[in-house]
Amino acid sequence: xxxxxxxxxxxxxxxxxxxxxxxxxxxxxxxxxxxxxxxxxxxxxxxxxxxxxxxxxxxxxxxxxxxxxxxxxxxxxxxxxxxxxxxxxxxxxxxxxxxxxxxxxxxxxxxxxxxxxxxxxxxxxxxxxxxxxxxxxxxxxxxxxxxxxxxxxxxxxxxxxxxxxxxxxxxxxxxxxxxxxxxxxxxxxxxxxxxxxxxxxxxxxxxxxxxxxxxxxxxxxxxxxxxxxxxxxxxxxxxxxxxxxxxxxxxxxxxxxxxxxxxxxxxxxxxxxxxxxxxxxxxxxxxxxxx
Amino acid sequence: xxxxxxxxxxxxxxxxxxxxxxxxxxxxxxxxxxxxxxxxxxxxxxxxxxxxxxxxxxxxxxxxxxxxxxxxxxxxxxxxxxxxxxxxxxxxxxxxxxxxxxxxxxxxxxxxxxxxxxxxxxxxxxxxxxxxxxxxxxxxxxxxxxxxxxxxxxxxxxxxxxxxxxxxxxxxxxxxxxxxxxxxxxxxxxxxxxxxxxxxxxxxxxxxxxxxxxxxxxxxxxxxxxxxxxxxxxxxxxxxxxxxxxxxxxxxxxxxxxxxxxxxxxxxxx
Numbered sequence: 123x124x125x126x127x128x129x130x131x132x133x134x135x136x137x138x139x140x141x142x143x144x145x146x147x148x149x150x151x152x153x154x155x156x157x158x159x160x161x162x163x164x165x166x167x168x169x170x171x172x173x174x175x176x177x178x179x180x181x182x183x184x185x186x187x188x189x190x191x192x193x194x195x196x197x198x199x200x201x202x203x204x205x206x207x208x209x210x211x212x213x214x215x216x217x218x219x220x221x222x223x224x225x226x227x228x229x230x231x232x233x234x235x236x237x238x239x240x241x242x243x244x245x246x247x248x249x250x251x252x253x254x255x256x257x258x259x260x261x262x263x264x265x266x267x268x269x270x271x272x273x274x275x276x277x278x279x280x281x282x283x284x285x286x287x288x289x290x291x292x293x294x295x296x297x298x299x300x301x302x303x304x305x306x307x308x309x310x311x312x313x314x315x316x317x318x319x320x321x322x323x324x325x326x327x328x329x330x331x332x333x334x335x336x337x338x339x340x341x342x343x344x345x346x347x348x349x350x351x352x353x354x355x356x357x358x359x360x361x362x363x364x365x366x367x368x369x370x371x372x373x374x375x376x377x378x379x380x381x382x383x384x385x386x387x388x389x390x391x392x393x394x395x396x397x398x399x400x401x402x403x404x405x406x407x408x409x410x411x412x413x
Numbered sequence: 414x415x416x417x418x419x420x421x422x423x424x425x426x427x428x429x430x431x432x433x434x435x436x437x438x439x440x441x442x443x444x445x446x447x448x449x450x451x452x453x454x455x456x457x458x459x460x461x462x463x464x465x466x467x468x469x470x471x472x473x474x475x476x477x478x479x480x481x482x483x484x485x486x487x488x489x490x491x492x493x494x495x496x497x498x499x500x501x502x503x504x505x506x507x508x509x510x511x512x513x514x515x516x517x518x519x520x521x522x523x524x525x526x527x528x529x530x531x532x533x534x535x536x537x538x539x540x541x542x543x544x545x546x547x548x549x550x551x552x553x554x555x556x557x558x559x560x561x562x563x564x565x566x567x568x569x570x571x572x573x574x575x576x577x578x579x580x581x582x583x584x585x586x587x588x589x590x591x592x593x594x595x596x597x598x599x600x601x602x603x604x605x606x607x608x609x610x611x612x613x614x615x616x617x618x619x620x621x622x623x624x625x626x627x628x629x630x631x632x633x634x635x636x637x638x639x640x641x642x643x644x645x646x647x648x649x650x651x652x653x654x655x656x657x658x659x660x661x662x663x664x665x666x667x668x669x670x671x672x673x674x675x676x677x678x679x680x681x682x683x
Contacts, residue, residue: 213572247570261580292667306574
């Protein structure tokens with residue numbers, strides 16, 4: 123039932139050194155290409171296909187994500203962002219088109235994919251302590267109990283939480299719960315972290331903290347991140363590239379590069395001319411009047 | 414009222430109510446409203462109960478009843494949880510089986526008692542079968558609804574985390590359905606005790622029920638003994654219900670309903 127972890131599993135600290143990508147670099151779409159993690163080609167998703175009430179959620183979406191990149195997917199609400207993420211993660215089957223993860227066709231959720239849902243209240247299991255929640259994917263991968271406990275406290279520390287192992291998720295604040303959920307997704311050191319509106323259910327201050335946290339984690343672990351959001355400012359602040367979707371059924375309207383550099387700071391970055399210029403451009407793309 | 418007297422009041426009030434009931438019983442029987450061959454006095458019954466408690470057969474009868482209750486409940490639970498989950502995950506199987514389950518659930522378990530006695534005799538297996546049969550159908554429905562009402566995010570999360578198979582079943586599916594299962598078990602526990610006593614009373618298997626029947630056959634002189642066993646059956650019911658209450662409070666402490674009960678008892682409702 124469980125997949126044993128490879129003998130030579132990296133420790134958390136080893137992961138800070140970027141490893142060369144395994145997949146071959148095919149048709150690089152980004153200058154800093156170091157191997158492709160995710161490729162989405164002509165993805166199309168129709169709900170209730172063939173029935174009278176069929177609804178096309180995604181019309182035609184193609185993009186690639188390279189190793190180490192931070193890509194945000196934005197679009198007007200109801201644009202099928204969550205559907206797209208469910209397809210990318212392997213939770214939903216696309217109606218047509220192809221998906222590949224690290225060069226292999228994606229048919230179910232890959233072992234090396236971490237997923238963070240918007241609704242931490244429902245995705246963290248209330249019957250488990252935080253430690254058991256975070257350790258669950260490790261147990262499923264056959265990790266020994268002692269090693270698991272060590273990894274769990276390490277990864278909780280990485281997301282800025284100490285000594286919450288014995289508490290239950292519902293004993294924590296919303297922001298802390300989402301940190302636990304992020305720690306759980308990071309615990310098995312995935313190559314790609316997929317996040318669906320992860321900061322939509324927390325207050326503004328916590329949201330800024332969590333955005334900075336995810337940037338730090340990404341820098342420290344050299345992880346690739348794809349984040350779905352409806353918040354344009356958040357997308358610019360976090361991303362290297364932004365995939366802008368049209369309204370439903372979604373198509374890629376434009377892929378926008380975000381040349382803001384590696385060091386970002388909530389107040390200064392958001393006030394910079396570059397940021398504001400990108401913001402204007404993206405608003406033009408997303409706002410309905412421009413359609 | 415200060416905290417200490419409030420706590421003692423919480424215990425004193427129900428104790429006083431029980432005492433008042435016992436006194437009323439004594440008044441109507443000793444006062445001549447009922448004759449001794451209709452309804453024994455409270456004191457006679459208590460003396461009979463005191464005598465019975467001191468003898469091994471009393472405890473053997475309790476043991477036999479509780480044993481059947483326990484075995485029937487365990488067998489029904491294991492079957493209901495496995496079959497119920499399997500049906501819940503397969504839409505076709507669920508829709509096919511639903512009507513059959515509803516029909517079987519509608520059959521009062523007591524109705525098959527004569528048949529079960531014919532096949533199995535007045536034995537422990539007869540009692541266990543009757544209890545398991547009577548308790549299984551409502552329980553399996555409860556399990557099916559519990560599993561089918563699982564939050565899709567809960568299942569998606571387990572898929573995303575790579576939690577599969579037996580681990581997913583025990584760590585995700587069962588806990589997620591457990592509020593439904595717990596309610597089902599609490600109700601099942603009460604009906605299992607009823608079925609145990611009835612199978613002894615009618616089916617003649619050993620236990621509290623048969624002792625009630627024997628006392629009835631012993632004539633009016635044995636009436637206090639009969640009532641002593643009836644009271645015992647009630648006490649077993651109270652103890653089993655209390656045990657389930659404590660078990661649920663401990664196992665389900667994480668569930669929202671239990672959390673609400675805790676925070677309400679911490680003063681929100683006062």
